[in-house]
Amino acid sequence: PLSQGQALFEGEELNADGKLGSGFLGRVAYTWLPVAEQSEAFRNVATGALVGVQGNRQPYAPEHTLTAAIGYEQGAFRGEVEAQYVGSQFSDFANTVTPSADGQRGEINAYTVWNAALNYQFDKATTGFVSAKSLFDTTYIADRTQGIIVGMPRLLQVGVRYNF
Numbered sequence: 078p079l080s081q082g083q084a085l086f087e088g089e090e091l092n093a094d095g096k097l098g099s100g101f102l103g104r105v106a107y108t109w110l111p112v113a114e115q116s117e118a119f120r121n122v123a124t125g126a127l128v129g130v131q132g133n134r135q136p137y138a139p140e141h142t143l144t145a146a147i148g149y150e151q152g153a154f155r156g157e158v159e160a161q162y163v164g165s166q167f168s169d170f171a172n173t174v175t176p177s178a179d180g181q182r183g184e185i186n187a188y189t190v191w192n193a194a195l196n197y198q199f200d201k202a203t204t205g206f207v208s209a210k211s212l213f214d215t216t217y218i219a220d221r222t223q224g225i226i227v228g229m230p231r232l233l234q235v236g237v238r239y240n241f
Contacts, residue, residue: 084135087112102148102157113138115170130170137220139164139187153198162189168221180225188217190228204238 088111094104113135118127141164148157165187167173176183194208210232219228 083115083117085112085114085116086110086135086138097147100149100151102150103146105145106143108142110138110140110142113140119170128170130172133170133172134167136167136169137185139166141187155194155196155198157194159192159194160189161192163187181221181223183221185218185221188215188228190215190217202240206234206236206238208234 089109091105091107095102097103115130115133115135118129118131120126121128141162143162144159145162146157146159148155150156166185168185169182171182173182174184190210191212192208192210193212194206196204196206198204211229212231214231215228216230217228218225220226
């Protein structure tokens with residue numbers, strides 16, 4: 078059997094949301110992960126060789142992530158703008174910084190994605206909405222597992238929700 082070894086993750090999380098007064102709303106979620114290390118060697122799936130990467134940071138484990146939003150709610154209207162920040166991270170157990178020619182290894186730079194949503198409640202059952210994900214159509218690397226895979230492009234949604 079092949080072993081993936083053991084890893085140690087230690088960190089802190091903070092989450093807060095609430096009304097800020099005069100119709101304004103806010104929320105924040107922050108994760109600080111200072112320890113995300115491979116604590117034991119593991120066997121390479123392809124070759125069966127023991128890979129000694131003890132002490133290296135786990136791939137896809139950024140030290141900092143933050144989601145923060147501010148919104149406004151008045152009567153039937155609600156709007157919100159949100160920022161999602163993901164810190165830099167490694168894409169492999171060797172903690173390779175320089176990108177490889179095939180794009181499968183190398184550091185993934187930090188990025189921030191902005192989202193927005195508007196809702197209007199027409200009556201108890203009917204709500205209209207407009208939402209935008211990746212509002213500024215930011216291009217960023219989200220994954221390197223199979224080469225460079227970019228994050229989601231801008232997505233706009235418009236609709237009506239009806240509750241029976």
